[in-house]
Amino acid sequence: MTSTSTGTETGQYRAAALRVTGLRRSFPHPGGDVDVLRGLELSVRGGELVTxxxxxxxxxxxxxxxxxxxxxxxxxxxxFDGEPIGADTPWTTCAVLPQALGLAGELTIAENVALPLRLRGGARSVDSTAVTARVNALLTELRIDQLGDRYPLEVSFGQQQRAALARAVAARPTVLLTDEPTAHLDAGTTPAVLALLRRCADEGAAVIVATHDAQVHRIADRRVALKEGVLTESGPAVN
Ligand SMILES: Nc1ncnc2c1ncn2[C@@H]1O[C@H](COP(=O)(O)OP(=O)(O)O)[C@@H](O)[C@H]1O
Ligand SMILES: [Mg+2]
Known part of the structure; x- marks a missing residue:
């Protein structure tokens, strides 16, 4: 396989699925602007899980x-693989589990999870049997297979969170972003979420997990810490 990087990339970064350079973001506050990100740098390769x-x-x-x-x-x-993100960037390039989840309230849990699969490649080329199989497998793996026909507000926040994770991973994105994916889970379901995140990376995704949870740091290939607007390497995971 050849790299999908473009000619704008140097050889050093050819394998980076996600490359962030000089990222700055300030927010206005009554006492003056708050500089939240101050020239942040990050490169993550396919197959790597970074917390x-x-x-x-x-x-x-x-x-x-x-x-x-x-x-x-x-x-x-x-x-992403040398290309900037845009309005037409597909779920297969980058998918996210946001902190606020962002499930569509008018769709059932199963329909939410199916959404990236139905959008992939245009609706006409969708293989409904394959979509159903993938959705059911993810719901079962995340222990919400009894809830597929319910609407998001009919299940707990932790169950909604697992549905949003299933939706994010459904179309096997090149880059998977997850925000505190274990924050609302009970101890019984955390291992299933950790196993899924790890498998996504092992299957080739670049996986980035914002987390406070030591259990997630343990499955990471690399850990970085965000402090004063920049990232510093905090070393390999401690097992
Ligand atoms: N939309 C916004 N408007 C104003 N300030 C914001 C906004 N989003 C984030 N911030 C600021 O950015 C800081 C970082 O917030 P956040 O990214 O949610 O932190 P974390 O996820 O690490 O808890 C907050 O303290 C807040 O001041
Ligand atoms: Mg947060």
Whole structure:
């Protein structure tokens, strides 16, 4: 296989599925602008699971919003296989589990999870049997297979969170972004979420997880800490 990087990439970065350079973002506050990200740099390769730690308010969710294109930086670049994100960037390139989940309330849990699969490649080419099989497998793996026909507000927040994770991974994105994916889970369901995240990376995705959870850091290939608007390597995972 050859790299999908473009000619704008140097050889050094050819394998980086996600490359972030010089990312800056300030927010206006009554006492003056708050510089949340101050020239942040990050490269993540396919197959790598990277955890981002940092105290509450350090900017983890703001960073993920910039990476997936929900928000725009004041300056800096975010490249996926050498390409900037745009309105037409498909779920297969980048998918996100946001902190606020963002499930569509008018769709059932199963329909929400199926959405990226139905959008992939245009509705006419969708193989409904394959979509149903993939959705059912993910719901079963995340222990919400009894809830597929319910609407998001008819299940608990932790169950909604697992549905939003299933939706994010459904179309096997090149880059998977997840914000505190274990924050609302009970102890019984955390291992299933950890196993799924790890498998996504093992299957080739670049996986970025914002988290406070030591259990997630343990499955990481690399850990970075967000402090004062920049990322510093905090070393390989401790087993
Ligand atoms: N839309 C916004 N408007 C104003 N300030 C914001 C906005 N989003 C984030 N912030 C600021 O960015 C800081 C970082 O927030 P956030 O990214 O949610 O942190 P974390 O996810 O690490 O807890 C917050 O303290 C807040 O001041
Ligand atoms: Mg957050």
């Amino acid at each position: 981002v730690s940092g105290r509450s308010g350090s900017g983890k969710s703001s960073l993920l919003a910039l990476l997936c294109g929900f928000d725009a930086p004041d300056s800096g670049t975010v490249l």
